[in-house]
Amino acid sequence: AASAQFQLAVPLAVAFTPRSVPGDLPRPLPFRDAQEMDIAVNQRTTVRSRYELLYRSTTAREDAALDAATARDADAALHLLQDPSLGSLTVYVVPETSSLLPQGISVYVGQHRSALVRAGGGFAALRARLAQLTQVMSFTATSIAAALSDRVPDGQLGPDARRHLKSSLGYEITFSLLNPDPKSHAVDWDIEDAVNRYVQPILDKLSLVANFSVDSQILYYAVLGVTPRFDKASSSFLLSAHSLPHVINPVEARLGSSAASLYPVLNFLLYVPERSHSPLYIQDKDGAPVSTNAFHSPRWGGIMVYNVEAPASPHTSLPLHVDVDMARVMEVFLAQLRLLFGLSREELPPEFLVESPGNEGLADWELDRLLWAHTVENIATVSTTLTSLAQLLDKIGNIVIKDDVASEVYQAVASAQSAMAELATGHLHSAFQASKEAVTSSERAFFDPSLLHLLYFPDDQKFAIYIPLFLPMAVPILLSLAKMVREARQHKKEPTKMD
Amino acid sequence: FQDQAEQFFRSGHTNNWAVLVCTSRFWFNYRHVANTLSVYRSVKRLGIPDSHIVLMLADDMACNPRNPKPATVFSHKNMELNVYGDDVEVDYRSYEVTVENFLRVLTGRIPPSTSRSKRLLSDDRSNILIYMTGHGGNGFLKFQDSEEITNVELADAFEQMWQKRRYNELLFIIDTCQGASMYERFYSPNIMALASSQVGEDSLSHQPDLGIGVHLMDRYTFYVLEFLEEIHPASQTNMNDLFQVCPKSLCVSTPGHRTDLFQRDPRSVLITDFFGSVRKVEITTETISLDRDVAGFESKLPKDELATEPLKYAEQLPVAQIIHQKPKQKDWHPPGGFILGLWALIIMVFFKTYGIKHMKHIF
Numbered sequence: 074a075a076s077a078q079f080q081l082a083v084p085l086a087v088a089f090t091p092r093s094v095p096g097d098l099p100r101p102l103p104f105r106d107a108q109e110m111d112i113a114v115n116q117r118t119t120v121r122s123r124y125e126l127l128y129r130s131t132t133a134r135e136d137a138a139l140d141a142a143t144a145r146d147a148d149a150a151l152h153l154l155q156d157p158s159l160g161s162l163t164v165y166v167v168p169e170t171s172s173l174l175p176q177g178i179s180v181y182v183g184q185h186r187s188a189l190v191r192a193g194g195g196f197a198a199l200r201a202r203l204a205q206l207t208q209v210m211s212f213t214a215t216s217i218a219a220a221l222s223d224r225v226p227d228g229q230l231g232p233d234a235r236r237h238l239k240s241s242l243g244y245e246i247t248f249s250l251l252n253p254d255p256k257s258h259a260v261d262w263d264i265e266d267a268v269n270r271y272v273q274p275i276l277d278k279l280s281l282v283a284n285f286s287v288d289s290q291i292l293y294y295a296v297l298g299v300t301p302r303f304d305k306a307s308s309s310f311l312l313s314a315h316s317l318p319h320v321i322n323p324v325e326a327r328l329g330s331s332a333a334s335l336y337p338v339l340n341f342l343l344y345v346p347e348r349s350h351s352p353l354y355i356q357d358k359d360g361a362p363v364s365t366n367a368f369h370s371p372r373w374g375g376i377m378v379y380n381v382e383a384p385a386s387p388h389t390s391l392p393l394h395v396d397v398d399m400a401r402v403m404e405v406f407l408a409q410l411r412l413l414f415g416l417s418r419e420e421l422p423p424e425f426l427v428e429s430p431g432n433e434g435l436a437d438w439e440l441d442r443l444l445w446a447h448t449v450e451n452i453a454t455v456s457t458t459l460t461s462l463a464q465l466l467d468k469i470g471n472i473v474i475k476d477d478v479a480s481e482v483y484q485a486v487a488s489a490q491s492a493m494a495e496l497a498t499g500h501l502h503s504a505f506q507a508s509k510e511a512v513t514s515s516e517r518a519f520f521d522p523s524l525l526h527l528l529y530f531p532d533d534q535k536f537a538i539y540i541p542l543f544l545p546m547a548v549p550i551l552l553s554l555a556k557m558v559r560e561a562r563q564h565k566k567e568p569t570k571m572d
Numbered sequence: 573f574q575d576q577a578e579q580f581f582r583s584g585h586t587n588n589w590a591v592l593v594c595t596s597r598f599w600f601n602y603r604h605v606a607n608t609l610s611v612y613r614s615v616k617r618l619g620i621p622d623s624h625i626v627l628m629l630a631d632d633m634a635c636n637p638r639n640p641k642p643a644t645v646f647s648h649k650n651m652e653l654n655v656y657g658d659d660v661e662v663d664y665r666s667y668e669v670t671v672e673n674f675l676r677v678l679t680g681r682i683p684p685s686t687s688r689s690k691r692l693l694s695d696d697r698s699n700i701l702i703y704m705t706g707h708g709g710n711g712f713l714k715f716q717d718s719e720e721i722t723n724v725e726l727a728d729a730f731e732q733m734w735q736k737r738r739y740n741e742l743l744f745i746i747d748t749c750q751g752a753s754m755y756e757r758f759y760s761p762n763i764m765a766l767a768s769s770q771v772g773e774d775s776l777s778h779q780p781d782l783g784i785g786v787h788l789m790d791r792y793t794f795y796v797l798e799f800l801e802e803i804h805p806a807s808q809t810n811m812n813d814l815f816q817v818c819p820k821s822l823c824v825s826t827p828g829h830r831t832d833l834f835q836r837d838p839r840s841v842l843i844t845d846f847f848g849s850v851r852k853v854e855i856t857t858e859t860i861s862l863d864r865d866v867a868g869f870e871s872k873l874p875k876d877e878l879a880t881e882p883l884k885y886a887e888q889l890p891v892a893q894i895i896h897q898k899p900k901q902k903d904w905h906p907p908g909g910f911i912l913g914l915w916a917l918i919i920m921v922f923f924k925t926y927g928i929k930h931m932k933h934i935f
Contacts, residue, residue: 322619461735
């Protein structure tokens with residue numbers, strides 16, 4: 074694998090409100106500092122992260138914004154005053170007694186790219202808190218190592234570390250409604266409206282990362298592969314956790330993903346159980362029913378079970394008309410979408426409060442996290458691809474590289490270099506765009522149909538073809554050569570007779 | 573602790589692919605098509621969908637004019653099991669099964685116009701099963717009676733796949749004469765290989781069916797199929813059992829296997845890791861909260877414009893340009909190296925033998 078030295082620079086501004094400046098600052102405000110950390114991925118790949126800190130005081134307008142009643146309002150007001158570039162972070166240090174942060178919470182992470190930190194404990198404690206905060210809001214050693222997972226020696230990352238979606242130029246999202254029992258349930262889902270209202274905002278935000286296309290379908294008489302058990306205690310049907318892996322396969326054949334695009338497909342299935350198997354709950358490992366009634370599979374998608382209430386009287390005419398509550402469904406599907414991309418909120422320290430992203434689906438800093446990981450992954454992929462292409466050319470000496478393949482290679486190298494340079498200076502947006510271009514070019518060069526090694530004769534086949542052709546012809550030639558040599562020698566021994 | 577132990581032995585794959593290749597044509601090679609179709613059937617039964625299977629059949633036996641039972645391909649004599657069924661999706665058929673296409677599928681160097689069903693869209697978390705059958709020899713496998721693929725080319729193709737991380741783990745099964753020679757040259761990691769016979773041995777066919785008039789299956793694949801019929805998606809049977817299938821007493825040839833490139837212990841590799849498609853699932857415990865009252869979102873992205881012009885065929889070939897194009901002048905290069913030396917030798921010998929003075933008679 075090729076060697077690569079990544080330098081990731083994160084511009085971080087720390088603004089102190091007037092009453093929260095710690096007493097033991099090393100220098101008077103404003104001053105710059107840098108924190109560096111090395112992440113060694115393998116022997117030849119290292120990632121050096123550099124946080125470029127600017128310590129300053131808050132401006133008057135920021136102070137006014139911080140006078141808001143709740144942290145959320147403060148965050149919204151501060152958003153307008155911030156540096157909008159991707160990858161940068163701003164931290165506001167509020168006084169220890171400030172009422173913006175609730176009790177017991179010392180860090181509040183907003184929806185955009187700022188956070189509020191409660192002062193107290195001096196400069197060293199503040200730096201430790203900042204280190205924790207930057208891990209949450211930009212990248213951690215694990216997230217970078219997971220992005221570079223093909224370079225990590227096997228065994229260091231668990232088999233589950235690579236379950237997030239790989240960086241790709243586009244993704245296709247398919248929403249499917251599975252109705253195995255149309256005789257009992259006439260299910261109506263207003264998917265178009267739901268996509269416009271709930272899904273489009275998050276996709277618009279993610280449009281920076283990749284192209285998304287959405288489609289939907291309804292499948293009738295599609296059953297799950299597993300028969301659920303009836304549980305007398307709760308008089309409901311249960312799907313146990315270990316039977317879930319077998320649920321997906323019988324359905325997958327009917328999902329039509331083979332007709333979809335060449336991009337990775339994410340399937341979100343909404344299953345309305347049959348009348349005879351209602352209500353159906355999913356059990357987790359401990360036997361308790363799952364509140365969301367949904368599960369997901371890494372790099373594939375998610376399934377949610379939507380239970381329809383039994384009709385009030387047994388004489389209601391079938392089929393029952395069911396209007397799916399799309400908001401509830403989308404809350405689960407979008408959460409699954411976030412999990413598939415690797416944006417989870419689980420590993421936070423206890424005194425952190427993270428604002429929910431609301432209808433936008435993901436916070437700006439979460440988008441940044443994704444971009445950091447994807448940029449690093451893209452550059453690593455480009456480097457591996459081009460190195461392996463070079464090795465292929467070394468191996469097959471007479472391969473012909475067409476002009477367009479050559480120009481794609483040059484472009485890939487130039488874009489990758491520019492991406493590395495932009496990463497080192499902290500311009501995440503341009504780094505990501507450059508890395509995307511680099512990946513597109515390198516993939517086009519590597520997968521060009523003309524590079525098939527079959528088209529170029531290996532040397533042993535050349536011998537096998539030419540020897541039977543030339544050997545018989547060569548026999549008289551070689552014999553004549555031998556005769557020539559003998560004559561020349563004789564000629565030398567006896568001088569020619571001179572009359 | 574139990575969980576950790578489980579994790580250690582589990583494979584890290586998230587999807588499964590299968591590439592099933594039958595390389596022989598002609599009616600008397602019925603058994604090779606039946607071999608491939610029976611593996612196809614098992615693989616589908618255990619859960620791999622058609623969109624993840626690339627099936628290459630070099631000839632059409634079911635609709636062959638010599639087939640007394642059209643639209644069927646049997647694998648047991650007395651026509652017990654029809655492996656053709658009604659749900660077969662052949663991706664590369666008849667003359668499309670060539671060494672070039674096979675290598676293109678593996679390496680991914682496919683022309684952009686190829687349809688999705690003809691592509692192997694695997695990623696670094698895919699476990700791929702590759703099954704090949706046909707006539708082979710020491711170090712090669714014959715395709716369509718006109719070309720071969722050598723074990724070196726196959727090993728290079730796998731290395732290209734590994735370089736681009738197109739597989740997580742690969743299981744290679746080959747049922748031909750001297751099959752073990754085909755996996756001798758592999759050098760990429762995470763490959764496990766099985767073959768029906770060692771170098772110097774022939775793989776034999778199983779039973780002929782007197783009604784159809786040809787041998788229906790090869791021995792090795794017949795017993796593998798019997799073994800696979802016992803497997804269901806939740807089976808815990810591992811690879812060591814697959815290595816024991818078809819001992820010499822039943823198969824006459826000695827099946828071989830190669831596991832030195834594979835990182836996990838074959839004992840901990842489940843059959844369903846390659847033949848089935850058991851997905852990893854996680855319970856979804858998080859939700860996000862959505863504001864239901866939000867009005868319809870005006871997307872900031874430009875929507876696709878609806879076509880308002882009448883549709884017409886796109887110009888696929890710039891015919892006008894081609895007709896009037898002058899032939900491109902190819903640069904002339906003087907002959908180099910070998911050819912030059914050869915001609916120099918011939919000319920020198922010619923003139924030495926016949927003498928310069930005879931030149932005027934020639935020119």
